Amino acid sequence: MTTETLHAADRAQPALSDALLSVRDLGMTFPGARGVLRRMPGVRAVDGVSFDVRPGETLGLVGESGCGKSTTGRMLVRLLDPTAGTVAFRGQDITRTSQGRLRPLRSKFQMIFQDPFASLNPRQTVQQIIAAPLRAQGASSGEIAREVRDLVQLVGLAPEHLERYPHQFSGGQAQRIGIARALATRPELVVADEPVSALDVSIQAQIVGLMERLQRELGVAYVFIAHDLAVVKHISHRVAVMYLGRIVEIGDKDDVYQRPAHPYTKALLSAVPLPDPAAERARERIVLLGDPPSPANPPSGCTFHPRCPKAQARCREEAPLLTLTTRAQQVACHYPET
Numbered sequence: 001m002t003t004e005t006l007h008a009a010d011r012a013q014p015a016l017s018d019a020l021l022s023v024r025d026l027g028m029t030f031p032g033a034r035g036v037l038r039r040m041p042g043v044r045a046v047d048g049v050s051f052d053v054r055p056g057e058t059l060g061l062v063g064e065s066g067c068g069k070s071t072t073g074r075m076l077v078r079l080l081d082p083t084a085g086t087v088a089f090r091g092q093d094i095t096r097t098s099q100g101r102l103r104p105l106r107s108k109f110q111m112i113f114q115d116p117f118a119s120l121n122p123r124q125t126v127q128q129i130i131a132a133p134l135r136a137q138g139a140s141s142g143e144i145a146r147e148v149r150d151l152v153q154l155v156g157l158a159p160e161h162l163e164r165y166p167h168q169f170s171g172g173q174a175q176r177i178g179i180a181r182a183l184a185t186r187p188e189l190v191v192a193d194e195p196v197s198a199l200d201v202s203i204q205a206q207i208v209g210l211m212e213r214l215q216r217e218l219g220v221a222y223v224f225i226a227h228d229l230a231v232v233k234h235i236s237h238r239v240a241v242m243y244l245g246r247i248v249e250i251g252d253k254d255d256v257y258q259r260p261a262h263p264y265t266k267a268l269l270s271a272v273p274l275p276d277p278a279a280e281r282a283r284e285r286i287v288l289l290g291d292p293p294s295p296a297n298p299p300s301g302c303t304f305h306p307r308c309p310k311a312q313a314r315c316r317e318e319a320p321l322l323t324l325t326t327r328a329q330q331v332a333c334h335y336p337e338t
């Protein structure tokens with residue numbers, strides 16, 4: 001990490017010395033739509049997001065639709081340029097690096113998308129799809145052929161699949177192709193944006209299991225994006241909960257799931273079905289009122305206050321900062337659970 005980034009990171013949050021990825025005060029404001037007389041206010045999709053990802057770990061990133069998960073994920077791998085903050089990969093600030101200078105690093109971070117069919121070129125065979133990132137790296141034909149065969153096997157597809165086209169596969173198999181392509185350059189970080197949301201529940205478990213096995217075998221770190229806490233529970237080592245562009249709670253998986261400190265996390269967890277029917281009947285459901293507000297016109301103070309069962313007068317005026325609580329995780333709430 002350069003001295004400059006280290007100091008910037010220090011101010012926002014203590015930096016992990018072994019961080020693979022350090023994200024500090026990341027922000028994205030999309031320009032507002034052009035009206036007849038003037039432009040509408042900008043959409044602050046991501047606002048002051050800070051976290052670290054350690055090598056080989058999975059950070060689950062969850063929150064309701066529109067809270068800024070995909071925008072954050074795309075900024076992590078520079079598919080989108082942030083309007084504020086920094087992203088450092090192995091200590092190197094990549095936020096404003098030109099695409100040319102970024103190229104040697106590109107192979108180190110990859111992305112998996114929600115809709116595998118939309119992200120695979122329908123006119124290319126599986127062989128061509130998985131070979132593309134290797135070819136871009138300048139690998140020889142022999143190396144590419146060997147690597148593609150290994151990758152296909154690694155993700156549980158058969159050699160005869162190599163000559164087929166994406167439309168000849170099921171959703172789960174297509175996602176395996178997306179995973180093989182993402183892993184082709186042996187990345188250290190993969191941002192997976194809702195990689196199982198479009199799949200049948202039975203297939204979801206298979207893909208999550210595959211990703212876990214690949215992490216054990218290859219040591220790759222994941223930022224795993226999902227709508228709800230149930231999907232990321234199994235795979236995550238740590239979890240970050242987003243609301244209206246900000247992280248409201250972040251910590252080790254067990255701390256966040258067993259002792260949530262933010263009212264929003266508690267509400268999300270109360271909607272996760274429990275395997276034991278008696279426990280399911282007995283538990284209290286926290287129903288949030290209304291939909292999340294628009295990031296084009298966020299509420300004052302704590303942006304969760306219009307929906308928060310614990311809101312008090314201070315919450316309408318003062319935005320809470322993400323701070324360490326008596327529980328082990330960091331929470332942005334004036335009145336967290338203790």
Ligand SMILES: Nc1ncnc2c1ncn2[C@@H]1O[C@H](COP(=O)(O)OP(=O)(O)OP(=O)(O)O)[C@@H](O)[C@H]1O
Binds near residue numbers: 045072227
């Ligand atoms: N290119 C864009 N221009 C303007 N606004 C955008 C753009 N992309 C996203 N937004 C807005 O930014 C906010 C965050 O969007 P984002 O797609 O990151 O949310 P998300 O958490 O991934 O949602 P979902 O769960 O539905 O995928 C939303 O209000 C969205 O409408």
Ligand code: SF4
Binds near residue numbers: 263303309312320333
């Ligand atoms: S700061 Fe207030 S409104 Fe926001 S989550 Fe905490 S109690 Fe609720």
Ligand SMILES: [Mg+2]
Binds near residue numbers: 069070071193
């Ligand atoms: Mg999204």
